[in-house]
Amino acid sequence: MVRATFASLERLAGGLGTAFMAFFTLICWIFVAVACLFGVGLLLVSPMVAMTRGVAERERRRLRRAGLEVMTPYTVIPLPQGWRAGIRAARADLATPRDLRWLGVHATAGLICGLLGVFMPLAALREITYPLWWQALPPDLRAANFNIPVTTWPAAIVLSLVGLAAMVVLILLIPRLDRLQASYALRLLTPHPSIDLSERVARLTATRADALRAHAAELRRIERSLHDGAQNRLVAVVVTVAAAKRALNRDPARAVPALDRAQEAAEQALAELRGVVRGILPPILADRGLDGALGSLAAGCPVPCALTIGELGHLPLSVETTAYFTVAEALTNIAKHSGARRAEVEVGLAGPSLRVLVRDDGMGGARTDAGSGLTGIRHRVEAHDGTLTLTSPEGGPTVIEVELPCA
Amino acid sequence: MRIVIAEDDALLREGLVLLLTGEGFDVAAAVAEPDPFLAAVAEHRPDVAVVDVRMPPTHTDEGIRAAVTAKRTHPELAVLVLSAYVEQAFATDLLAEGTAGIGYLLKERVGKVEEFLDALNRVAEGGTAIDPDVVAQLFTRRRDPLDRLTGREREVLALMAEGLGNVGIAERLVVTEGAVHKHIRNIFAKLDLAQSDRTDRRVAAVLHYLGIGT
Numbered sequence: 264m265v266r267a268t269f270a271s272l273e274r275l276a277g278g279l280g281t282a283f284m285a286f287f288t289l290i291c292w293i294f295v296a297v298a299c300l301f302g303v304g305l306l307l308v309s310p311m312v313a314m315t316r317g318v319a320e321r322e323r324r325r326l327r328r329a330g331l332e333v334m335t336p337y338t339v340i341p342l343p344q345g346w347r348a349g350i351r352a353a354r355a356d357l358a359t360p361r362d363l364r365w366l367g368v369h370a371t372a373g374l375i376c377g378l379l380g381v382f383m384p385l386a387a388l389r390e391i392t393y394p395l396w397w398q399a400l401p402p403d404l405r406a407a408n409f410n411i412p413v414t415t416w417p418a419a420i421v422l423s424l425v426g427l428a429a430m431v432v433l434i435l436l437i438p439r440l441d442r443l444q445a446s447y448a449l450r451l452l453t454p455h456p457s458i459d460l461s462e463r464v465a466r467l468t469a470t471r472a473d474a475l476r477a478h479a480a481e482l483r484r485i486e487r488s489l490h491d492g493a494q495n496r497l498v499a500v501v502v503t504v505a506a507a508k509r510a511l512n513r514d515p516a517r518a519v520p521a522l523d524r525a526q527e528a529a530e531q532a533l534a535e536l537r538g539v540v541r542g543i544l545p546p547i548l549a550d551r552g553l554d555g556a557l558g559s560l561a562a563g564c565p566v567p568c569a570l571t572i573g574e575l576g577h578l579p580l581s582v583e584t585t586a587y588f589t590v591a592e593a594l595t596n597i598a599k600h601s602g603a604r605r606a607e608v609e610v611g612l613a614g615p616s617l618r619v620l621v622r623d624d625g626m627g628g629a630r631t632d633a634g635s636g637l638t639g640i641r642h643r644v645e646a647h648d649g650t651l652t653l654t655s656p657e658g659g660p661t662v663i664e665v666e667l668p669c670a
Numbered sequence: 671m672r673i674v675i676a677e678d679d680a681l682l683r684e685g686l687v688l689l690l691t692g693e694g695f696d697v698a699a700a701v702a703e704p705d706p707f708l709a710a711v712a713e714h715r716p717d718v719a720v721v722d723v724r725m726p727p728t729h730t731d732e733g734i735r736a737a738v739t740a741k742r743t744h745p746e747l748a749v750l751v752l753s754a755y756v757e758q759a760f761a762t763d764l765l766a767e768g769t770a771g772i773g774y775l776l777k778e779r780v781g782k783v784e785e786f787l788d789a790l791n792r793v794a795e796g797g798t799a800i801d802p803d804v805v806a807q808l809f810t811r812r813r814d815p816l817d818r819l820t821g822r823e824r825e826v827l828a829l830m831a832e833g834l835g836n837v838g839i840a841e842r843l844v845v846t847e848g849a850v851h852k853h854i855r856n857i858f859a860k861l862d863l864a865q866s867d868r869t870d871r872r873v874a875a876v877l878h879y880l881g882i883g884t
Contacts (some may be wrong), residue, residue, distance in 0.1 A: 274863075306771060487729070489722060490724075490754040491679070494684075494754055494777075495681070495682050495754065495777075496679075496681060497778075498682055498777040498778055498781070499679065499685045500690055501780065502682065502686060502780045502781060503684075503685040503687035503688060503689070503782050504781070505689060505780070505782075505783045506685065506688045506689035506692050506783075507694070508783075509689075509692060509783060510706030513692075519690065520688075521688055524681065524684060525685075526699070528681045528685070530680075531681065533754060621874075658793075
């Protein structure tokens with residue numbers, strides 16, 4: 264029970280963070296609402312909706328990390344340019360009023376929940392330990408919470424017992440506060456009940472199509488590299504060996520260069536085959552598991568790379584492969600393009616998902632548009648119902664964050 | 671015999687040059703892309719062009735298209751197309767230009783030097799050379815009428831479709847020419863095909879019956 268309370272406390276502390284943000288956003292909204300009375304505020308409505316979405320998304324990610332299923336409900340991401348189009352899109356989205364209602368609740372009740380949840384245990388702890396240190400206080404500061412003077416040993420002991428009782432109550436109360444905070448978020452931050460299913464179906468259809476496309480592209484790549492690579496080399500072996508055989512009868516001296524060619528072609532065929540196999544399933548992943556494979560990637564990276572591997576549990580092979588290729592691609596980009604002096608890789612389970620984070624201190628400007636190696640990674644990730652977030656402003660730093668559901 | 675080679679894989683190109691020059695052919699040019707290939711054909715006027723199906727830029731069917739173009743501008747040119755895998759559509763595109771002086775073989779056939787040289791010579795003399803695998807694919811498509819043939823007759827039909835003449839078929843099956851002649855008469859009768867003693871017309875008829883070529 265104490266462990267559950269600590270988990271709840273951790274979540275409440277996280278919730279307190281988003282509650283402060285929600286509070287700040289709410290204040291901004293009030294200013295914008297007042298400014299709207301004079302017209303100029305209208306220009307700020309679209310950015311404010313985007314800001315609200317930002318806070319709400321942060322809360323959704325927090326809840327997902329806690330193992331709750333909270334889908335992103337927006338139909339248009341990001342909001343269109345221009346204040347008028349932005350307002351129209353925000354109004355058309357069923358999620359906007361729900362976001363605003365959540366913002367109101369979280370900025371007030373949520374903030375109070377968080378403050379109570381975080382500071383009451385501290386206050387209780389202060390009272391429990393009061394007998395240990397009250398004598399060290401200057402006499403005029405010897406007081407319990409709410410400034411009740413406590414200046415004798417019996418009173419201090421009683422206070423400690425009261426604190427202990429309060430702590431027991433809190434251990435029972437804190438999970439409830441946590442659940443309260445999550446309950447309205449689950450009600451308001453998920454997609455509107457009417458669109459939930461169709462939205463989910465559309466999303467699943469899209470990711471399945473992506474998966475099939477990624478799969479087909481992968482097969483095409485393998486076919487191409489087998490036919491144009493290894494097979495061509497082997498045909499070259501066959502042809503040159505045939506030429507050598509016939510040369511042996513007529514002019515044995517001419518057979519030697521042909522055999523040299525044949526050997527060269529056979530060696531290239533082997534190299535091509537190794538490359539193809541590595542592209543399908545890296546042998547090191549099969550041999551040494553994800554942590555070993557990542558360790559070898561980090562060790563092989565020309566940019567110094569710090570690797571942190573958290574708990575991995577038992578991961579599906581497809582998730583391991585995707586995580587491996589994500590890190591491989593990111594480190595290749597860092598080595599080739601970023602000009603970074605150091606890189607960090609963090610991999611570990613976060614709730615029901617595997618979280619992969621690659622960070623560098625390079626020049627930034629990385630993109631996932633067509634042509635970049637990250638496009639393939641994005642397809643791979645999305646095919647697993649995962650998400651890839653890339654932040655890479657000009658001037659750096661670049662952060663790639665991938666979440667892969669493991670179920 | 672003068673030959674121009676178009677093959678984008680450097681090692682295989684060199685292998686082909688090595689093999690063909692070793693056999694006493696005059697390899698006038700060996701190139702890696704369709705445009706230089708057409709230029710080389712115009713410049714050297716070879717007897718035969720050996721062309722890879724996949725070439726830059728897209729590595730799909732550039733070789734087929736280059737071969738068809740070369741054949742149109744130089745009707746007397748014989749073209750032998752090499753393919754990494756059996757694709758009937760390629761054979762169909764190629765044979766749309768007629769069957770005279772056309773060959774379509776899998777790359778690995780080159781290793782069977784005798785057969786490869788035989789096909790090369792046949793094509794150079796205005797004949798046809800179709801890969802056994804392509805013929806086998808065509809056979810599965812027309813299974814019903816072919817069931818009327820005996821096993822030996824089917825073998826003879828397959829070798830005819832590959833482009834072999836009576837002598838060649840007799841050699842492969844180790845039978846007399848007279849026996850081959852008798853089998854061919856039976857096949858044409860069973861399949862309702864017009865008889866012809868000229869090999870080129872016969873190959874065209876057989877391929878047309880099997881569904882490719884005109």
